[in-house]
Amino acid sequence: MIARLSLFILAGSLAMTKSGLHGESVYQGRINDPEAVYFTPENYAITADGKTDVSAELQKAINQIKNEKNFGILFIPSGRYRISKTIYVPPAIRLIGYGEERPLICLAPNSPGFQAPVESDKGQANYMFWFTGGGVEGDRPRDAGAGTFYSAIANIDLQIEKGNPYAVALRTHFAQHCYVENVRIDIGDGKAGLFDVGNEMDNVAFYGGDYGIYTTKTSPSWPMMMLDTYFEGQRKAAIYTQEGGLTILRLHARDVPTVIEIKTNYSDRIFMEECRFENIDSPAIIISNEKNAANQISLRNIDCCQVPVLVHYRRSGAQTPGAGALYRVVNYTHGVHIDSLTAAPVVDARADVQPLQSLPDFPRRDIPALPPTKEWVNLVELGAIGDGVTDNTRIFQEAIAKHAAIYIPQGWYVVSEPLKLKPETCLIGLHPIATQIMLLESTPAFSGFGAPQPLLETPIGGANIVTGIGLNTGAFNYRAVACKWMAGEKSLLNDVKFVGGHGSMQRGPRRRNWQRPGISSPNEPVYDRWHDRAWDNQYWSLWITQGGGIIKNIWSASSYATSGLFISNTSTPGRIYAMSVEHHIRNEVRMKNVANWRVYALQLEEEYTEGPDCQPIELQDCRQMVFANLYLFRTIRLKTPYPHSIRTWNCRDVEMLNVHNYSQIKYTTDVPLYDVNLDR
Missing domain, CATH: 2.160.20.10 (Single-stranded right-handed beta-helix, Pectin lyase-like)
Known part of the structure; x- marks a missing residue:
């Protein structure tokens, strides 16, 4: 049963100190x-x-x-x-x-x-x-x-x-x-x-x-x-x-009149965590449309120095004061609160502000740094050819065996076997549509029936970095998983595009006048009454299991996969920073037996061709999780409603802040969350 499942939801529907800010060049060599x-x-x-x-x-x-x-x-x-x-x-x-x-x-x-x-x-x-x-x-x-x-x-x-x-x-x-x-x-x-x-x-x-x-x-x-x-x-x-919808971690503001001002007569969804405000003359936060259900303002662990007024409410003139010269905002929320699945919604402002004796150290940056460019080994210089045709499997495998930091220049690199990274392997690209690792259609190692076969796999507990790369499993590779992520808490998956359908682009000045193929592919889909014949025949695009780390700036929108994100059987701490999961037939996101994850700025979208019956989020046996600025969206072209955006089983200690469950037309979801155990 659910011991605790709380929502701070729309009804009806930070940085280092100045001296510590990374000002040096990230790419020191050509x-x-x-x-x-x-x-x-x-x-x-x-x-x-x-x-x-x-x-x-x-x-x-x-x-x-x-x-x-x-x-x-x-x-x-x-x-x-x-x-x-x-x-x-x-x-x-x-x-x-x-x-x-x-x-x-x-x-x-x-x-x-x-x-x-x-x-x-x-x-x-x-x-x-x-x-x-x-x-x-x-x-x-x-x-x-x-x-x-x-x-x-x-x-x-x-x-x-x-x-x-x-x-x-x-x-x-x-x-x-x-x-x-x-x-x-x-x-x-x-x-x-x-x-x-x-x-x-x-x-x-x-x-x-x-x-x-x-x-x-x-x-x-x-x-x-x-x-x-x-x-x-x-x-x-x-x-x-x-209406910026800002999700902010580790912001440091000093010597400014106000940190955030919301425009007059507008509501907003703002989440801030692990931030610092210093020497703020006027109210740190100015809220318009107070006690409006569309307002969702959440602050967590904000350290304040010389900030007399934390929040000013523009319409009433009321204020939430600070607590002396030094204080911490342990928790502040303004908007609709639903404290449990059986609680009635309440529009309220709640503040837990506690005095401090001294200013704590600023929170450390948690994004792993790339290796210095002088340590990068260039895959093209090792013989790789990114022409979308040549098989580069051997070159990838040898590079992974010999080198820790591998730079992949722009190109579309075909492989025919799984790429298994070592614990220290870093794969570095700088443009996820221009730099792709890809499968040709019906590649034998990924075809037929059987267990999931990852295109890219990290080892359990690895300190891997994979960044700036597109992973393209094609359409007819039935066993394919684009990425099986088992790396540890200090790992990074960043700026990775799971290619297939939305967001695909052609190389060159013009679209090539290719003859339409007999089978579907991400670059040349074959439609049957606007339904691609190849949709929903692969495993998940991103499968995180026994792993964690930082998952950042990800777009998973391949309709050929059954889900854009599947996280299973892990208590390794993980953080998602900005992820877009869209356009699947069955599920956008599934999580099963997951603990110790924090999910920031996750956005889901269902489209009328692929997703009229798609379940956006399913959580099963999950615990100790936080979702902040969670957006659940159905497009204007959908012609049917949907019963619920989030479906849960046997979950506890799951907190959802700034949930935005919406559509641009009358066919929206009936309720944001449905729990199977409670049948409500």
């Missing part, structure tokens, strides 16, 4: 990738001294990748680069800095167009970098949206110089597998560091500006994951949000 483009004086008419305006050449380099390859990486070496106008970044293009120091890109003083509000623009500003939903030279740029995937900026610092009061460094309204990581933004007299959040942000620092971030809801209306962020010296607020 990364050899034959498919990448390098922004160097040898390739473009530029200098990296901060004197020459490189705007035109930088846009040229980005457009070259989009026109010639459709997706890919622009590597930018250390140096100082000056721009004077907006740089547009189309979908699936990644800007990655490298060298002993991060490259610094500066907006020149008094750049034209950055001195006054742009009345026709949603953000009322101009931008240094605008990630778009399309457009190369000759096309009118449009904003990124729910279909903008794989875009990123990483290991590059940005600076707005004087005379640009309406400049914003980044506009990032993108979706899955997009991110801003390892970036310092010096806003100065500019407006903000970033407008419109999207998907995931990690290790980003904001200095100055009216705001560090100001945002509306994400383009797909899903949660936003923010890890290890730092805010200092903003003039109005660190973050100004309108």
Whole structure:
């Protein structure tokens, strides 16, 4: 029976200290990738001294990748680069800095167009970098949206110089597998560091500006994951949000008037944990629409120094005060509370605030660091060919046997046998649609009937890192599991795309005019009345068993798998940071006999073709788990309701915070959660 299952739910439907923030370059050496483009004086008419305006050449380099390859990486070496106008970044293009120091890109003083509000623009500003939903030279740029995937900026610092009061460094309204990581933004007299959040942000620092971030809801209306962020010296607020859906861990804000302000007359879903607020003159959190069922504000373990007022309620003027000069917010929740499956919902604000004698150490970053680039062994230099045809099994197996850190350049690498990693193996890619490990259809080792056969497998207790790679099991490989993850608490699975169906892209400037195959495949599906003949014939895409660790920025949307995520028989601590599981026939997520997991910013979506009868989440014999900012969504095209989003058996000590169970039409789910034992 359920001993404790609590919900904090929508009715009806952080960073290190300043000195500890990782400011060093993550990629200290040049990364050899034959498919990448390098922004160097040898390739473009530029200098990296901060004197020459490189705007035109930088846009040229980005457009070259989009026109010639459709997706890919622009590597930018250390140096100082000056721009004077907006740089547009189309979908699936990644800007990655490298060298002993991060490259610094500066907006020149008094750049034209950055001195006054742009009345026709949603953000009322101009931008240094605008990630778009399309457009190369000759096309009118449009904003990124729910279909903008794989875009990123990483290991590059940005600076707005004087005379640009309406400049914003980044506009990032993108979706899955997009991110801003390892970036310092010096806003100065500019407006903000970033407008419109999207998907995931990690290790980003904001200095100055009216705001560090100001945002509306994400383009797909899903949660936003923010890890290890730092805010200092903003003039109005660190973050100004309108339905941003922010999931925040290890944020450090100091010397700002307000940490988070929710826009007047708007509700929001905000979760914060392991954060620090210092020297906050005005209320740390400003809530609008108090006691509205749509508000879900949850704070856990927030250390405060010189923060007189924790929360201000805009409509009533009421406040939740602090507890002296030093205190910890052990727990604060505002919104609808359902304390058990038999309890009536209550709209309330609850606070557990306790004085401190001294300020504790800031929580340590839990994301394992990549090995230094000088230790990477390049798979292409070992003979691998990523042409989508050549069998690279032997090269992979020999590399795994001999080397700990293996870099996989962009390419689609075919294998025909399982790849079993050693305990220390790191597989490193930098673009999960451009770098894929894949099976051809009906590969014998993965075909026929029998037990699950993993394409990629980690050992029990391993310290593995797998990042920036797509895993493609095709359509007709009946025994395939894309990844069997048994690695330990210190492992990392990051930026991995489980390829199949939604989010697939073609290489090259245009879609190849291939003859439609006789059997279905992820790149060339064969439909029968809009139902792919190959759907739902494989095992799970990601199977975590006896393992744990950090599972971060994952998109599992292969309709050929029976479930996008299956976790079984593990008490190894695990954390999920930003995961999108969508478009399956039977189940999106299943968990059986799982304990000690915390799940942040998990988003589920059912589509009308694949998922009218799909059960989003099933939990069986699970315990000691937390779900925070859990979004359960059925698309506008569905024509039938569904009874429940979460189904449980024999679970206890499961806590769900900021549950958003919704649809854009009348055909939604009847109840968020149904427990089999209680039949309610």
